Amino acid sequence: TEGEAEVYALPLTAKQSDGVAPAASAGAADAGVLMYVTDGAERRWVVQDGMADVDFGRLLLDAAMNGRAVDGQAVRLRGRRMSSNGASPPDLAGLTVKVPDREQSNSNVTFGDQLILKLYRRLPEGTNPELEVGEHLSARAGFTNTAGLAGAIELVGRGSTRTLAVVMNFVSNEGVAWAMFLDRAQRYFEGLDALAAEQAAALCLPGDPGCAGGGEGPPAGVATLIAEPLELARLLGRRTAEMHGALADDHGDPSFTPEPYSPVYQRGLLQSMRNATRATMQELAKRPLAGEAGELAKQLLGREADVLRAFGELTGRPIKAMRIRCHGDYHLGQVLWTGKDFAIIDFEGEPLRSVGERRLKRSPMRDVGGMVRSFDYAAWTALRRHWELLPPTEGSAGARERDLRGAAVWSAWLSREFVRAYTARVREVRADLIPQDVAEAERLLRCWVLEKALYEIRYELNSRPDWVEIPLRAVMEILRG
Secondary structure (H helix, E strand, C coil), X not given: CCCCCCCECCCEEEEECCCCCCCCCCCHHHCCEEEEEECCCCCEEEEEEHHHCHHHHHHHHHHHHCCCEEECCCCEEEEEECCCCCCCCCCHHHCCEEXXXXXXXXXXXXXXXXXEEEEECECCCECCHHHHHHHHHHHHHCCCCECCEEEEEEEEECCEEEEEEEEEECCCCCCEHHHHHHHHXXXXXXXXHHCCHHHHHCCCCCCCCCCCCHHHCCCHHHHHXXXXXXXXXXXXXXXXXXXXXXXXXXXXXXXXXXXXXXXXXHHHHHHHHHHHHHHHHHHHXXXXXXXXXXXXXXXXXXXXXXXXXXXXXXXXXXXXXXXXXXXXXXXXXXXEECCCCEEEXXXXXXXXXXXXXXXXXXXXXXXXXXXXXHHHHHHHHHXXXXXXXXXXXXXXXXXXXXXXXXXXXXXXXXXXXXXXXXXXXXXXXXXXXXXXCHHHHHHHHHHHHHHHHHHHHHHHHHXXXXXXXXXXXXXXXXXXX
């Protein structure tokens, strides 16, 4: 009843049933079944969501990998295979098919350990950025730390083209980076509990007086306690810089050609961030919060002018950097850990935004800021889980304060080392993507981290109010410098 009309994909399959329709209370065996019908000849049919049907998944994969087309009454389903350096397609018939048992906004069907078909449920007009970016990274830029694009299916008709599905090469992995870093963070809190009080008190934050280590890295006490996650964060920083370098290598395609900042763009960006600030403050003002979250919310509501002043730095001077196509929704859940390296996936962008908005060229610092926030979420999520297993006892205020500071230490140092590694590598692969002046680069990154944290406050208030303390704490830390 509000907004513009939206188009969604609901593939259906109908197969003749071999008996009486099961009772309405049938269990998980009927997952994906939408209805049972009887036709005019008294034959019974089962109608289900096509993405729960193995044969339908094979049909879509065949269309994509062999460039087949199917004409409907109003639209044409058109498959196309991506360049694979002359390699022949795998034996599709011999691949084991696994349909999704749980979904979010899309449906993923895996074929053995070789291919994944991702069908989009919401179908805005135009080419999905995941298809456009994936084809650029795979076929042109040669970026290998991703799931290469193998094929696609588009719907053509009614005056528009929509991306229905993409096929990606399967990346053998040990899970998403979020789970891996969360596991390391939980181990960190176990190690923190084992430290003597004076050792725990010596763990310092970047910027604390006298807190420095060799080569500008963390001091020995911190480096020893989180050595492995620190190195992993640095590796991810380098891979992120290489991804941005590949996205900036346009290969003659103007939709990927980097563009400079302009005064008009800077003013538009500032206005967008101001609008986001006011939306967050309005949402926060009408949601009563208790405990520490309530106190943090009260503090933030009194500092709206300081938030706007921080964003105002975007227009105070020219930004000497370039804008490019970015990942658009970058966090630890969008990265796979292979056991040796990272593979960056899901270039769709934020699904609720329009395709045009997702195709905008932005500062790569926006992606960097998103990952910084993800490291912070990993730290505080791990602390919550740690306290679920070993809750602080009454009278153990010292242990509680130690753990709270420990979460800040883990988040700050991993974020800092990620950014340092990113900066060093991006200056090697494409130096003009970020400001050469360190203070200017820091200002730009701070604005994007702040903008992301404000968005997270709105998200948590509407989805998980018990979690809103995490981004509230982050905003107040940013305002404290």
